[in-house]
Amino acid sequence: MADLYTVTDLHLTLADMTAKPLFGAAPRIEILKGLTFTIPKGAVVGIVGGSGSGKSTLGRALVRLLEPSGGSIRFDGHDITGLSEPALRPLRRRFQMIFQDPMSSLNPRHRVGTIIAEPLRLHGMDAIQSRIARALDHVGLPQGFASRYPHELSGGQRQRVGIARAIALEPDFILADEIVSGLDVSSQAQVLNLLERLVADLGLTLAFISHDLSVIRRLCQRTIVLHQGRIVEDRPTAQLFADPQAAYTRELLEAIPLPDPDQIWV
Template identity: 65%
Template sequence: MAEPLFSVRDLHLALPDMTRKPLFGPAPRIEILKGLSFDLPAGEITGIVGESGSGKSTLGRVLVRLLGVSSGQVLFRGKDISHLDEVQLKPLRRDLQMIFQDPMSSLNPRHTVGRIVASPIKRYGIDAPEKKAYEALERVGLSTAFAKRYPHELSGGQRQRVGIARAVALNPAFILADEIVSGLDVSSQAQVLTLLRGLAADMNLTIAFISHDLSVIRTVCSQVMVLNRGEIVEAGRCDQVFDAPQSEVTHALIDAIPLPEMDDEWFDSIKLDKV
């Protein structure tokens, strides 16, 4: 087992329940994450799976510090980042990147693809941002001709590749991938999953892959955490969890979604189209 990039200990998070906001005073708080403790091994893809409302996306946003915590620790490379303010977080932002579920809403429609990918590179003062943007596009299987196109001119799979290029262009240590193939057709899903697995290996990336689809988790992840109502009900290597699930929640998720066999030979059969 690799050394952990993240170590989370006794993590609690409560957020205001806006559905019960009174006329006066603050809204009551509802506990979303309940005492989570786990490690994310460096250089591996960890799946975070659960039904809607299980807390998986909230947990992802805590890891990249889009959300703080109520109590507990989130250690990144041994440093507790759970209570840092934005000024303190700024040096870490480059290492903590995110790929969003809907690339159309996360890509500025007024900007070209080249500008979208180069913008974060410029923000961090990295030399030759346009050159590095082109390299990032090539890395995700998009020719440099795409740099002059706009998001609406691309297919859904191509837009998601742009989102991936923007994330990997900064050479981060960690990427949060939140339901990134849920809106794609089967062919585009296969391409994106193959791309992500290849990038993780080539760049030694640590990835938290959030999904409600266990077949996708089994395809791309080496280990998995199953969440239910803000708690971890099962965790371990993917083959162990899927072959011998211990919790009723995992059993239910497996029964609900067929799990095709997608091994290394399957990945080898899926070639990343250069477009």
């Protein structure tokens, strides 16, 4: 299977927003420290780690919302590291992101149809109304939802709108950043089922960021574990759960809530 993403020795440094110097700029800290991995076409890859591990920073670097400080990111053979926005635009439609909080990522003054249409118009795509209708159908929302506002929807429905907006562009790759963490258990299961179906039906490649290993185990074929900006494991998910190699991975597994208090991981 060909690789869609090839990441080599990736470094990313950001200003430390917790520091408040009296003079000059805030000190810079290295968030990502020499990451190397691939994401094959058609794969569902989990990116997991605790708070501050760098997983969301990595995700934003993959879709070029953040600029790497070193190393390279290749997307389908194209080196997208350091590309200017005009040079990147022909490729940007092909990788999309679904955000954690749909309420903050959806314009509250726009109807759902307008929200889905906005990136379509930005990329100069045709047949916008039919693409909106098809996207809503893919995510299981009635066509009448195109005329609703985000505040009229439930959390799960808003997240489906976010997914519809992403897939309307017919991307090859979708990054989903903690998109079920704010949903109840029932809505979580529905969104995960939806993602599984979309991957199969649309031939998507998916990177799923989460702190919840139980969700990763359900959805992902392979899991990358980040700790303090470094990869500590990158293995098939079943192998990682059966025989975690890194001490940090074992800590994450031991932190998963168990339905039976007498149950233990073996």
